Amino acid sequence: MTPHQPQRIRALIDRLAKLSEGEDWAADLNPAQMTALNYLSRANRFSRAPSHVSAYSGSTRGTVSQTLRALERKGLVSERKSETDRRSISFELTDAGEALASAEKEIDRVIADLPEETSAALEAGLENLLRQLLGLRGGKAFGLCRTCRHHRRKEDGGYCELLSVDLKPAETTQICHEHEPAQ
Amino acid sequence: MTPHQPQRIRALIDRLAKLSEGEDWAADLNPAQMTALNYLSRANRFSRAPSHVSAYSGSTRGTVSQTLRALERKGLVSERKSETDRRSISFELTDAGEALASAEKEIDRVIADLPEETSAALEAGLENLLRQLLGLRGGKAFGLCRTCRHHRRKEDGGYCELLSVDLKPAETTQICHEHEPAQ
DNA sequence: CACTAATAGTAGCGACTCGAAACTATTGCA
DNA sequence: TGCAATAGTTTCGAGTCGCTACTATTAGTG
Numbered sequence: 001m002t003p004h005q006p007q008r009i010r011a012l013i014d015r016l017a018k019l020s021e022g023e024d025w026a027a028d029l030n031p032a033q034m035t036a037l038n039y040l041s042r043a044n045r046f047s048r049a050p051s052h053v054s055a056y057s058g059s060t061r062g063t064v065s066q067t068l069r070a071l072e073r074k075g076l077v078s079e080r081k082s083e084t085d086r087r088s089i090s091f092e093l094t095d096a097g098e099a100l101a102s103a104e105k106e107i108d109r110v111i112a113d114l115p116e117e118t119s120a121a122l123e124a125g126l127e128n129l130l131r132q133l134l135g136l137r138g139g140k141a142f143g144l145c146r147t148c149r150h151h152r153r154k155e156d157g158g159y160c161e162l163l164s165v166d167l168k169p170a171e172t173t174q175i176c177h178e179h180e181p182a183q
Numbered sequence: 184m185t186p187h188q189p190q191r192i193r194a195l196i197d198r199l200a201k202l203s204e205g206e207d208w209a210a211d212l213n214p215a216q217m218t219a220l221n222y223l224s225r226a227n228r229f230s231r232a233p234s235h236v237s238a239y240s241g242s243t244r245g246t247v248s249q250t251l252r253a254l255e256r257k258g259l260v261s262e263r264k265s266e267t268d269r270r271s272i273s274f275e276l277t278d279a280g281e282a283l284a285s286a287e288k289e290i291d292r293v294i295a296d297l298p299e300e301t302s303a304a305l306e307a308g309l310e311n312l313l314r315q316l317l318g319l320r321g322g323k324a325f326g327l328c329r330t331c332r333h334h335r336r337k338e339d340g341g342y343c344e345l346l347s348v349d350l351k352p353a354e355t356t357q358i359c360h361e362h363e364p365a366q
Numbered sequence: 367c368a369c370t371a372a373t374a375g376t377a378g379c380g381a382c383t384c385g386a387a388a389c390t391a392t393t394g395c396a
Numbered sequence: 397t398g399c400a401a402t403a404g405t406t407t408c409g410a411g412t413c414g415c416t417a418c419t420a421t422t423a424g425t426g
Binding site for chain 3: 232233234244245247248249252268270271272
Binding site for chain 2: 422
């Protein structure tokens with residue numbers, strides 16, 4: 001355990017991310033587009049607006065606007081205007097978008113092949129790291145609905161006390177932009 | 184352990200890398216420049232040429248050429264022409280470059296604060312992942328000199344059997360572009 | 367030793383991306 | 397009703413990246 005460990009770990013994360021990004025180009029998507037597509041594929045129906053993508057990815061609304069437009073041109077997402085708030089838009093993945101988002105990347109296969117102990121420790125460590133870092137910066141966590149303090153379990157899914165809506169079982173494991181850690 | 188674990192881990196890596204990149208801009212460096220600077224600060228004296236940065240970072244030589252020129256403009260690196268091979272150049276960090284490369288980023292502090300068990304497991308998992316991935320792609324590992332199969336320990340440092348040179352103790356923990364895993 | 371191939375690095379171009387600022391439209395607030 | 401805040405878009409300019417072509421140097425081959 002040398003004193004340079006933090007920088008080594010940071011370098012590993014950066015390098016792995018770069019290697020993973022490399023695969024995006026094969027699908028004709030730049031990294032920002034792939035990030036948005038992946039986010040949308042995992043976000044719940046209240047969290048699929050441009051501003052949410054913007055908050056998640058850390059880029060401006062203007063940039064995200066262009067990114068989503070590019071995804072739409074490529075037929076991967078489609079926009080749906082809100083009926084309650086006529087300013088807001090929600091993006092949904094098309095079948096092609098779903099296929100692309102759920103496509104297994106080379107790095108996924110490698111992760112899947114790791115010993116379960118290793119991958120579990122890896123996930124826990126990364127999650128811990130992200131939580132600490134977001135805590136320092138006041139950033140939003142975008143955690144899973146089910147782990148939010150506004151979430152109540154029900155026999156057939158869940159219930160969000162913040163938005164006052166029932167949730168299907170599948171929805172409780174999606175990302176929510178309103179997420180606040182339990183407790 | 185859901186079936187989506189690989190994608191969750193990939194998303195965590197990507198997001199952490201993005202958050203870490205965000206800090207680069209504070210130093211007036213774009214991510215590519217910060218990657219090059221960090222690489223140069225950790226590479227041994229045989230591994231500081233543009234082509235090595237190119238192989239490490241995965242961008243083209245042309246791009247790296249521009250990146251290094253930007254770093255030179257900012258006074259962070261200085262070039263030194265080789266005497267043996269007049270085509271090749273080696274880049275060294277200036278004092279300002281050293282200072283910037285070794286500056287602690289917010290994410291480093293967070294990593295340093297993790298329980299030792301967690302960070303050790305994290306590093307091991309990430310290294311494992313990188314090794315597997317590079318193995319699949321035939322990419323170079325850029326590992327530490329000391330862990331290379333051409334390295335022999337000596338009482339006062341080490342010796343590289345590939346390049347036939349003696350190594351100071353500090354050099355044995357630097358990155359080498361010729362690195363091949365032991366055994 | 368000459369000739370060719372390979373390597374190291376650079377230059378210029380074009381496509382694209384990103385962020386900043388200004389803008390429209392809609393909603394909330396007082 | 398009027399003003400501020402919010403959601404999203406547009407435009408523009410700086411900068412980046414990869415590609416191709418180029419020079420210079422070194423290695424390989426007969």
